[in-house]
Amino acid sequence: MAERERALTPPYGGVFVPRTKVMDPDDVKRATWRMAHEIIERNHGTEAVVLIGLQTGGVPFAGRLAEAIDSVSGVMVPIGSLDVAFYRDDIGLRPVLPEAATHIPVDLTGKTVVLVDDVLFTGRTVRAALNALSDYGRARAVQLSVMVDRGHRELPIRPDYVGKNLPTRRDEMVDVSEEGVVLGDVMPR
Amino acid sequence: MTATVRAPDDVAQDVAEDVAEDVAESPVPIARLSTAKPGKRQHLLSVADLGRDGIEEILRLTDMFAEVSARPIPRVPALRGKTVVSLFFEDSTRTRLSFEMAAKRLSADTMSFSVSTSSVKKGESLRDTVETIEAMGIDAIVVRHSAAGVPWQVANWTEGASVINGGDGWHEHPTQALLDCYTIRQQRGRLDGLRIAIVGDIRHSRVARSDVLAFTALGASVTLVAPPTLLPSTLVGWPVDVSYRLEEVLPSCDVVYLLRLQRERMQEALLPSLREYTATYGLTRQRARLLSPGALIMHPGPVNRGVEIAAEVADQPNSVITRQVRNGVAVRMSVLYLMLGSGVDLGA
Numbered sequence: 001m002a003e004r005e006r007a008l009t010p011p012y013g014g015v016f017v018p019r020t021k022v023m024d025p026d027d028v029k030r031a032t033w034r035m036a037h038e039i040i041e042r043n044h045g046t047e048a049v050v051l052i053g054l055q056t057g058g059v060p061f062a063g064r065l066a067e068a069i070d071s072v073s074g075v076m077v078p079i080g081s082l083d084v085a086f087y088r089d090d091i092g093l094r095p096v097l098p099e100a101a102t103h104i105p106v107d108l109t110g111k112t113v114v115l116v117d118d119v120l121f122t123g124r125t126v127r128a129a130l131n132a133l134s135d136y137g138r139a140r141a142v143q144l145s146v147m148v149d150r151g152h153r154e155l156p157i158r159p160d161y162v163g164k165n166l167p168t169r170r171d172e173m174v175d176v177s178e179e180g181v182v183l184g185d186v187m188p189r
Numbered sequence: 190m191t192a193t194v195r196a197p198d199d200v201a202q203d204v205a206e207d208v209a210e211d212v213a214e215s216p217v218p219i220a221r222l223s224t225a226k227p228g229k230r231q232h233l234l235s236v237a238d239l240g241r242d243g244i245e246e247i248l249r250l251t252d253m254f255a256e257v258s259a260r261p262i263p264r265v266p267a268l269r270g271k272t273v274v275s276l277f278f279e280d281s282t283r284t285r286l287s288f289e290m291a292a293k294r295l296s297a298d299t300m301s302f303s304v305s306t307s308s309v310k311k312g313e314s315l316r317d318t319v320e321t322i323e324a325m326g327i328d329a330i331v332v333r334h335s336a337a338g339v340p341w342q343v344a345n346w347t348e349g350a351s352v353i354n355g356g357d358g359w360h361e362h363p364t365q366a367l368l369d370c371y372t373i374r375q376q377r378g379r380l381d382g383l384r385i386a387i388v389g390d391i392r393h394s395r396v397a398r399s400d401v402l403a404f405t406a407l408g409a410s411v412t413l414v415a416p417p418t419l420l421p422s423t424l425v426g427w428p429v430d431v432s433y434r435l436e437e438v439l440p441s442c443d444v445v446y447l448l449r450l451q452r453e454r455m456q457e458a459l460l461p462s463l464r465e466y467t468a469t470y471g472l473t474r475q476r477a478r479l480l481s482p483g484a485l486i487m488h489p490g491p492v493n494r495g496v497e498i499a500a501e502v503a504d505q506p507n508s509v510i511t512r513q514v515r516n517g518v519a520v521r522m523s524v525l526y527l528m529l530g531s532g533v534d535l536g537a
Contacts, residue, residue: 086267086526087265087267091268098250098253101255101256103256
């Protein structure tokens with residue numbers, strides 16, 4: 001993941017060097033299942049629930065979460081994807097390019113939107129996503145689901161569903177995929 | 190690659206020889222496409238500067254701005270606090286409105302400059318005008334001028350602001366070429382391998398020059414179709430074929446791109462009459478039937494209905510003229526964002 005992000009953030013074009021495997025593929029699967037149950041429990045079912053993955057890391061995770069919800073409840077909830085590049089507050093401070101067009105399949109007015117991302121860090125992406133969402137309608141509620149909460153929040157934002165709380169240093173990097181969660185460093189090339 | 194000339198008759202043959210003579214005298218070819226990875230790009234002056242990678246990056250981004258334009262609230266805060274000025278020394282409807290709408294959809298502020306109500310009327314020079322505008326603290330200037338090269342001059346005079354060529358004389362109109370590429374790609378999925386005929390007043394057309402560069406950069410093959418008097422005096426270095434018979438080209442082309450007959454730029458008698466032009470080079474209903482099904486009909490506008498294109502043909506389903514205009518806004522959002530917001534090298 002995040003090839004492009006590594007190319008665009010300091011140290012530019014750095015190489016990810018894995019150090020510690022924090023979760024293995026089964027851990028990731030179990031955490032996904034647990035979060036699926038929690039989403040159903042909290043919302044008393046799946047009615048009006050829409051999953052929206054944040055580009056790029058959150059999109060595949062949203063797909064797996066929806067599958068897990070389907071297995072548990074027998075309902076496939078609508079899935080969308082959201083690219084928040086145009087809403088970022090660091091436009092002009094670092095290169096910001098969107099990865100893919102946003103796709104929101106339903107009108108969000110009156111829906112319960114679950115934003116899905118792989119890693120929660122400063123909270124700025126989520127802040128941008130909240131602004132973006134309001135352009136698509138007035139959701140009844142917005143919840144946040146992340147596989148890894150690595151701390152270092154810069155805004156008053158907290159997740160509703162967490163795969164794993166992982167204390168990190170600011171300069172570390174967390175790589176999340178279906179194959180597991182790996183903590184490592186980005187080395188200048 | 191050079192132009193291959195298929196002359197149908199003696200007149201054309203003579204012209205071809207004239208062209209060959211002119212070539213010896215004027216070695217200025219059409220611009221060569223950049224293949225180098227450019228550094229941070231401040232200005233958009235020519236399609237050639239972008240290179241294939243730059244064009245494709247803009248088309249990729251345009252998909253995202255097309256999605257923004259389709260939203261219930263078609264506006265993103267990406268360029269909040271930026272100011273875009275349109276500096277038009279020549280008349281325009283779509284380019285100017287399109288740039289202004291693009292800037293507004295990115296939440297930038299816009300200012301509009303028209304010569305007829307400005308101090309240019311009192312004799313203020315172009316340079317002083319540009320420096321005055323820049324002193325107000327603007328971020329981008331979209332320039333249109335009847336003289337080729339003015340955007341380059343303006344770019345030399347500005348310090349921080351980005352300069353975008355909105356059409357200079359007969360020379361270039363890069364954002365038109367980009368929106369044309371986007372429209373073709375949207376309709377046909379790609380440009381690579383497509384055969385595109387550009388028909389009409391090539392000589393006076395900045396659209397034709399930018400389109401030839403952009404279409405061929407993306408792998409399309411281009412045939413110019415025009416009476417010899419409406420071709421440029423030299424086609425050296427143009428990666429195109431030339432034909433003088435529209436009927437021969439129509440059946441095999443995937444896109445027919447009609448140009449407006451620019452009567453305001455014609456200083457000499459280049460055509461016997463408009464009616465004769467329509468009779469030999471107009472896309473009439475009869476000629477439109479020669480097109481293969483699915484072939485696109487395009488026109489940069491404004492359309493002279495009944496001259497280069499029959500009114501009914503312009504309204505056919507395979508005519509994408511209004512779609513070109515719609516895509517123009519998204520393409521210009523993409524250009525403005527890349528110049529002012531992204532902080533990214535266009536060629537990267």
